[in-house]
Amino acid sequence: MKQLIECVPNFSEGRDEKIVKQITDAIQSVDGIKLLNVDPGKATNRTVVTFVGEPEQVIEAAFRGAKMAAQLIDMSKHKGEHPRFGATDVCPLIPIANISMDETVFYARKLAKRIGAELGISVYCYEFAASTEERQSLANCRAGEYEGLKEKLQNPQWKPDFGPDTLNIHSGATAVGARNFLIAYNVNLNTTSVRRANSIAFDVREAGRVVREGDPVTGKIVNDANGEPLRIPGTLKKVRAIGWFIQEYGIAQISMNLTDITVTSMHQAFDEVSERARDRGIRVTGSELIGVIPLQAMLDAGKYFLRKQERSVGIPDAEIIKIAVKSLGLDELSPFDPKKRIIEYLIDDQQSKLVDLSLSGFSNETLSESPAPGGGSVAAYVGALGAALGSMVANLSAHKRGWDDRWDEFSDWAEKGKQIHDRLLKLVDEDTAAFNAIMDAFGLPKNTDEEKKNRSAAIQAATKHAIEVPFEVMETAYRSLEVLQAMATTGNPNSLSDAGVGALCARTAVYGAYLNVRINASGLADKTYSNEIILRAKGILEKAINKESEVLLKIEGKI
Known part of the structure; x- marks a missing residue:
């Protein structure tokens, strides 16, 4: 990664x-x-x-x-x-x-x-x-x-x-x-009063408010034994905040710097401001992100609100981010485009990827006379589909009427399946890149002894990587069988066949990747390494076949 x-x-x-x-x-x-x-x-x-x-x-x-x-x-x-x-x-x-x-x-x-x-x-x-x-x-x-x-x-x-x-x-x-990531973040209020906004800001910011004699605004500041102003601390650590009025929008805001989002996150700040505003008869109407934000912070926010709704978090990132945007009201003042506001999306390279193709596009690319994508990429993609089916059954189970007290159990399974699915999707392109690296190594010049030595080393390094990628596909796809077995055992009975197809996909992915490990290992000069990894791969394959049989037997018995 x-x-x-x-x-x-x-x-x-x-x-x-x-x-x-x-x-x-x-x-x-x-x-x-x-x-x-x-x-x-x-x-x-x-x-x-x-x-x-x-x-x-x-x-x-x-x-x-x-x-x-x-x-x-x-x-x-x-x-x-x-x-x-x-x-x-x-x-x-x-x-x-x-x-x-x-x-x-x-x-x-x-x-x-x-x-x-x-x-x-x-x-x-x-x-x-x-x-x-x-x-x-x-x-x-x-x-x-x-x-x-x-x-x-x-x-x-x-x-x-x-x-x-x-x-x-x-x-x-x-x-x-x-340092940790700093977020400049404003929360919108249904008031024009800067004084009221500042009161809320003092409630939440770490520095809090100074203690005054008599009138809390005009009274004399009370000092401690060291002569420093005595303060009532706010409720949020690592947060600076003030209230101000934005002429452009005609509203007051709480303007915050979240100086360490591992201590106070954006969604925690939003909820705390909402609570303190409500105490003062004011309502939060939305919020505004200044600049950019890490992907994980948006995913954490989306999952936080999903869990509050007792909904599964094992859904695509795009859906989680949509929940975050709507829950925080990030699109109240202007459109919020994740591709322009999330750091990882901003820097994502624009090179074409197999996983971005349509279903027919991927199939046709495989059908073409090009040797890549080949069996390794297809194995990873089939494994991703298997994991997706496991998460789908978990999500359906989490929302099944009468099973409300078990939503978190199924949400955990769905999230585990999603993580496996996401990694296997990345391995689709990594497998093709590994194959292309071998071809590039074979294309290096070999006119001198030095060039021959460098070319040979490059071929061996690329070959080793081309073994490691399908081996990771094996390990990752095998882990999805745990999710599928759980769904076959405790999941929504109306989705048993989906869990069964997922198990078949997982076993196919493991077996397909195993064949790629074997064929690439044959070209590796380091036979100690190749023999060791083939032995490990055989162990994973045997476990996958056995686990698939267990899942299918359970499903057949229930159907």
Whole structure:
């Protein structure tokens, strides 16, 4: 599964379009990088750039952007309203898909080390990448700004994590961090009162509201023993919020920054604001997402509302996202297009895929004289159909009248089947890509001894991958038999035949993929590996045949 990281560097230039363009061109010069947004600010004299890609691509692009900024931006002449201490002022990395925060921290520190070593810039690591608790705060790292940097670097407590401990007069310093995804999110209210909106914002935001003597608005602020304002904390962690009036829409909103959606998600914030608004006689009418959002956040929201309705979550992603959009009212103020607002959809490559073909298109492509798609891709697709049938029976069972107390049990089965189905669909194209990689390897030049050696190595590597893909098809399709057996045992009796067809598909997928493992293994020079994986494949095939027989016997007995 492709790992994705978002990077949001802030460059200390927001007025000269030519400089900004040279920096973003440097970022985009890395293959595989998708530039999502460029937001220059004249008053702040600062540009926020957002791009996304795989980890190594991202840190290469970030480095190139920082290098160009170091060449073009002179911090000794910089003025702007926003706090800053470097040409590339901050550069956070944010995990988006299939990557942990610990892995993201590794790449952040790798980037920081390279900026320090190759560009001669002092680098502080912040948030999750911080080396000390004090440095977790970006504000602490940037305290004193550019003007106080020379003195700060002489303080042993503020020795940079990477790079020189002397001032780079031209480029200043840079803060490189790893943080969770931040969502800018507004909730719409059926009121025009900013005061009422602010009251709700104070109810929910982490900072809450200050305590005042007497009148809660005009009264004197009450301080604690340390002289700091005493506060009543809000109900939502990692949330900043204010109320404001939007002239364009003629309504008040709660404007929020969800600074860590692993702590407070968009749907949790929406529901909490709805509850607090209701307490004040106000109704939430919808909401507005600013910018983009990870796919998982939308899926989590859709599943949250489906579960509240006691409905199965084992349905296609498009349907889950539709539920999220409607439940949150994301389309109240303007149309919400998932393809333009969800990061993974924005960066999805536009290359044609087998799974995007129509049924007849896929069949005709298989029918053609091209050797791909072949049996491996067809086996994966048949397996996906089998898993889909298992989830279908589970979904029908979850909605069966009189079975309301069991909806969550069947929803779990449906979701498991859907995950298997989704992976097998991806393996349809992966199998064809693996075959094409072998053909490409055979097409490499072989005129010199070195070329022959490289060609042979490429063929063996491609062949090994072409074994691993159908082997994964076997493992994945076999797991669908567990879902199908459960549905044959406890599922809707009117759908027994569907579970039976699903079992037949699963067994066909396992057997078909097994044949591909065997034929590809014959071309592998590493016989120890090929013999071992064939033995494992035989074990999976035998279990699949036995499991299919159990499922069909149960179905035959019930019919």
